[in-house]
Amino acid sequence: MTSEETTESTEAAAPTATLDGTIWAEVDRALSGITASAERGVLDVIVHVPPAEIVRALKALKADATLKFDYLRSLTAVDNEADGIDVVYHLYSTTARHNLTVKATLPPTNLFIDTATSIWRAADWLERETAEMFGVRFNGHPDPRTLLMPEDMDDTFPLRKDHPLAEIEILQGEGMGYSEEDQ
């Protein structure tokens, strides 16, 4: 990466001031007992939740009578290298019509998080994709096979930043059946 900028936190200086008029107040109430923090994104409020509490938090957000986040738009991850991997959930409520982004940051040494498949069935394939691309392990996933990658490609994670962008021949090495003399 060529960006000269340091990757300093984008969090606003006084989060409570900038979150006025958003659904953060409701979210904060629904997440009582969970240490969550929030920041204002470009469109949606971003809530940070500890990975150990993620299922409890998501369940509370779905069950809450005013929030009703019944629709999982997207589930993915972002590799922040030394800062760990963010698992990102984009939620929507089809009845109350509001959005929320939920983030759980996993340390690089412990890439385990509980599965959200019991909350939305939509999470099934999205978690399988996130697992094979980033090496995040979703505890309790009902079908932890690879989704887009070949079945045997479960030890290398293409969307991690340390994964090289290279020809498939280099990645698979001798497996491709080309020897040095053939080329």
Place this chain on the structure above:
Amino acid sequence: MVIESAHEFETQDLLLNVGPQHPSTHGVFRMVMQVDGEVVRDIIPYIGYLHRGAEKLCETMDYRQGIGFMDRTEYLAAMNAELSYVMAVEALAELEVPDRAQWIRMILVELNRLSSHLMFMGAFGIDVGVFGTPFIYAWREREAIIDLFEEISGDRMMYAYLRPGGLAWDVPTNFVARCRETLTAVRQGIADFDGLLTKNEIFVARTQGIGFISAADAIDFGMSGPSIRASGVPLDVRREEPYLKYNDVKWDVITHTDGDVYARYLCRLGEMRESVKIVEQCLDRLEPGAIMPEKMPRMLRTPPGEVYIRTEAPRGEFGVYLVSKGGNRPYRLKVRSACLSNLQALKHMSVGQYVADAIIVLGSIDIVLSEVDR
């Protein structure tokens, strides 16, 4: 003399492999069906045959180069895919898109929706067994739209016409007249389809009551587009979170409550009529003006931040999650595929149906495998 069997006649389940190279799977999609006679007991879908790593590749290219990957991701509705992407870049770079560019964008994405739904009509007719005429009719009208796109962008499928901030260049001077010409053909095409399919005996017999999914299940599976609206959920990003100028034109969200394959067809047919209405209103209100913001940097850079942009593509919500850490390229780009989420519900909709009906259920989701696999 009647001999009564002492025990039920037992059959053995058979594993039937469909695809990845099969006309009924609309691309390289494979599913292993467990069938008991003619009845599907289980389906295991296999995807990923078209995975090219578009997300990873976008991380290595600057913002303008990424547009080409969006075309190749959703090649039947490339304008819609480009739109999500450029809107994500614009949201981070805080670019203001001029009015004229927004109206033109709206015309293009709605025309692309028409061409994509026409493609569905033709291909779906074949799935169902109404071979020949609808397919050729669909191709004829789709060709008119693609010709128009070629005149504008120079390419028939991979347009790369939208740019962060606006458009690559202005449309030709005869654009409005050509659009109206195309709309006349498309309107006739929609009427033809209505006549050919909607009350067609084969078509109705094969699609009504097949592949049912309830509203609650459709929401739970994260379905979107006509597939969820056919189950009675009025989920349409254009209406719920309006972008472009969708608030300034009059149109209706088409929903049906039956939740079966026939309802999904009717939804698409109704949506085509709405798209024609939208394009007509856009053409009336199109005025001369700038197509790019006045101050555009030569190299587009974005401040650190992240955004998840969603737009309503023909198959459902096409989302782009863009994370920037500064610089001229995405730090992470995730494409939320509508088809991937819709396809998850395939097993739910097909189990208990006949094998031939499972093929129709798959057809009714209208998958584009390159969007599923990315």
